[in-house]
Amino acid sequence: MFFEGLIRRLYKMRIGTRTAISFFAVIMVVLAFTVGALLLLQYGKNIDIKIAKSYSPVISSIKNYQDLIEESGSLAYDIPLEKNTLKKNRLRHILKRVYNSHKLDLINICQEPGLADIKKRVINADKRFEKIMLVQKEIIAFSDTLEKNNNLALRDSMLVRREVIETEINNIKLDLNETSLMAIAVFNRLTTQKFASYRTLSYLLLIMIFAIMVLSLLSVYITNVTIIQPIKELSGILDEVGEGKIINFQSHIAREDEIGEMINSAQKVVQGFKTKEQVANAIGKGDYEIKVPMLSRKDRLGKALTEMRDNLKLSKQRVEETIYSLESTNIRLEKKNKELDQFAYITSHDLKSPLRGINNLAEWIEEDLDDKMTPESKKYFNLLKGRVHRMEGLINSILTYSRAGKTLETQIEIDTNEMVIDVLNNSDIPENCSILIDDKLPIIVGNKRDTFEVFNVFISNAINHNTSQEPVVNITGKRKGTLIEFCIADNGPGIEPEFHQKVYTIFQTLERRDDVENIGAGLAIGKKIIEDYGGETWVQSEKGMGAKFYFTWPA
Amino acid sequence: MNNNLNMGDKLVNILLVEDDEVDVMNVKRAFKKNNVTNPLFICNNGLEALEFLRGSKEPLAELPKIILLDLNMPKMGGIEFLREIRKDDKLKNLSVFVMTTSNEDKDKVDAYNLNIAGYILKPLSMERFVEAVSTLNNYWKLCEYPEH
Structure with a gap:
């Protein structure tokens, strides 16, 4: 049902429209998938950047911070036991300058949204360290005082403080180790996300290829159904027309596209031929009054038929005239021939009487003179009679000839x-x-x-x-x-x-x-x-x- | 020996209708050669012959029993003359012999349709004409004619 409806709609479309739509569809599909792929690539790239940006600095910063804490711890531990200006100065420097820069680095690095948990833990560790730092500052102050005047009570309290911070520093170090591991976990998760996005991209590409294949098949099918089949049908019909068989045909689908127009044109051609065939038949049967329908002013076949009809009409008239004149000539000739025969007959008949007279008279003279004639005269008389007989023969032949037939x-x-x-x-x-x-x-x-x-x-x-x-x-x-x-x-x-x-x-x-x-x-x-x-x-x-x-x- | 054409002791009259003088002489000469002494009357055409037979110019003592008739003649031809006498009650039983040069079928048929006694083609030579007249004479002698 859907398919038939689709084909009906397709038949009503112009081929140009259809081609444009299929092109547009393919382009849209390609465009959509390209955009998707680009977005995915961008996403993967971002993740890469994040990994590149965050992973190592965070770990190294935490490491640096740990090292800082450890160094400050060992320095503070050493100070109470011996008089060490170098170490004291170093500790002072760490507490004043190094700590601040390291802390700032760490906090800055941990600004990324995915590192919020880590930041919290780092800040927590820092807060704890800040308390340790206060103790360490006390230790420095106590040490300074002890150099001026040895106070045993003060030394004891320094030792106590030393013990306290040692434990605390170890705790912070452990805590930071955990934080490092957590950061590594975060990056691992990000990497997993990245791979997932690449997988999605490959799926997307597969789907795109499949979609393009389906679209191509569909367009081949549509081309076949809407263009190739009707053209084949039409060329079959035109072949028959070309072979001289003029047939009627009706396309089974009402079409409004170029193929439909082509079929209409072919129908027009065939119809034109059909009409011309009827006219030519009529002319062939001798109807020279038939009107030749002109398809247009450019209808050359129509013109040729008209000319043929007119010429045939003219030749028929001429033939009739010729026949008429021939008939009258024939009648005249027959009459003349009869007249000639009659003339020959009458003439020869009339010639015979005097001839017989001549013969009779010659015979009578011969008879009457009889023995008075010389032999020579007798010979002449015989010759005379012979010639008369020959003439009679000739005349008789003319008579016979004139009547023969x-x-x-x-x-x-x-x-x-x-x-x-x-x-x-x-x-x-x-x-x-x-x-x-x-x-x-x-x-x-x-x-x-x-x-x-x-x-x-x-x-x-x-x-x-x-x-x-x-x-x-x-x-x-x-x-x-x-x-x-x-x-x-x-x-x-x-x-x-x-x-x-x-x-x-x-x-x-x-x-x-x-x-x-x-x-x-x-x-x-x-x-x-x-x-x-x-x-x-x-x-x-x-x-x-x-x-x-x-x-x-x-x- | 009596070669003459007779009826009992009486010679029958013969009428020759002929326009050619030589032909008339020919007949006369042939009669003479065959010793035919029957009275011979001569008319030059059909019209003249009709007048003669009907006695319109001078009364006729006795009708000729035999007529020798040429076909091609001026004023009235032989066939026309025949038609006239066959319509005439007094003349319709006359024996007519056509003596002509015409060998036309049409003439022969027309003539026989008018009850002629014979159709003779005039031969070229005198000799054969004399023979023909001799035969005719014998034929006439055989025939009996009604009395008036």
């Missing part, structure tokens, strides 16, 4: 095996000529007369122009894709490549008509019919190698 009615399935036999039965085949036919010629669809004409053209072409001693014509046909390809091959004289196109032109013959009476329209007629049915025809040949005439027919 796909006959629209009665399209049936035709077995080309039967068709080839039919054509051969209607042809003049020389005795020595062999015709080879494929076992299984395919079935084609067409008008019977058109197909007859086509096969007739190629077969008679192969037979009639064959100059070989043993003419051979080979007829094959097989399916090739959507077409059926027929081949009529012969072992005739062959055709040089430069004439391969010319043989299909009407009235183009490769030999003089006077040598071989040939109109030269058959292949042109065949080609016209084949092309009308959507096929093609071509020649494969070399001079002297025979010729292979191919033609295709839609299957």
Whole structure:
């Protein structure tokens, strides 16, 4: 519960804020522990100073004081027994000067708060010593008097006093020894305190390291949850978008930080793509009126789509215009072609009547004159009739050519095996000529007369122009894709490549008509019919190698 | 030997509708060669032939039984002429042989739809035309015609 609340709060924070907070937290922790460590160090140092300041002087002062007391004691002890000015002066000096400085030192040193007990004891010892000092002063005074006049009573009282102070001095000395030990105990305690503070410091450092580790882990976790995971999720989505898959996505957490903004931007991008995809689809399906939504004035894809739409619209219009003009051109061309065919038909038809007239008249003249004609004139008449016949052939070919093409009615399935036999039965085949036919010629669809004409053209072409001693014509046909390809091959004289196109032109013959009476329209007629049915025809040949005439027919 | 076209003893009249003078001569010459002596009447186009058959200019003693008809003629062509006579009660039973240069399917179909007796392509050579007329003559001789 707490964690979820925390994460929700974290999501609402800016990354900058979050980073600043974690930095601040780390800095605060470091600062706090540093300050603590510094304070502890300072504390330890103070203790050190105290130890340094107090320990040895206090002990030595007490020692000095003890020595002073002892010296004064022994001096005072010696004075009553013998006349000793030196010792007396020394004692006087101790009592007047040395004592005061030693006492002052000791009291001063014992001013430290931790040494209050010791000070009390020292003052107590001092008070006791002050009484001893009074006795010692009496002893000096008595000694001075004794030097002037020997008084036994006085000597006795001096001895008594000597005994008294000796005991007292020993007591004070013992007391001061105890005080010294007490001082040592105090310092021991302080040292213990110092070590304790250092231990605390080390604990503190350990805790600090631990706290920093925990904070680091926490910040890694938070970074992972709040930055890395969403970025991974987002980059996954953007990868898919990059691969062209345009998908809808909704982030599961409402975020207000930069990641949230990034997700929003990505959603905007994807949404933009989505809209564009829909528009592009519509344009692709031919809707050129669709409005292209612009994301902003800088939307280049939008601009490109708009341009695409406009250009497509324009090209569609152009294509329509082109189609329209092509259609009208086509209609005009068809009309012209029909007119041309009609023209050829009418012209040739009309040419035939006078031609027949010429022929008739020539025959009648020949008949009427009969034996009156010279052999030369007869030859001329024959030539005249021959030319008239040739002209009739030419005119008939024009007629056939003008009418050749796909006959629209009665399209049936035709077995080309039967068709080839039919054509051969209607042809003049020389005795020595062999015709080879494929076992299984395919079935084609067409008008019977058109197909007859086509096969007739190629077969008679192969037979009639064959100059070989043993003419051979080979007829094959097989399916090739959507077409059926027929081949009529012969072992005739062959055709040089430069004439391969010319043989299909009407009235183009490769030999003089006077040598071989040939109109030269058959292949042109065949080609016209084949092309009308959507096929093609071509020649494969070399001079002297025979010729292979191919033609295709839609299957 | 009587090669003439007759009905009993009487020769039937033949009408040639033809605009080309050489073709008319051709027919005449072929008749002569085959010794066909039937009376031959000549009209130069369909209109003229209709007038002749209906006797609108000069009364006709006897209707010709056989008509030799060209198709391409000025004023009125052969097919149009055929349509006219087939509509005419008096003329609709006439035997018409089309003699033409037109090898068009359409012409053949139209002509046969109008009940012609035959469709003959005019051959180029005289010789073959004479043969054709001879065959025709034999055919006519075989046929019986109704009496008026």
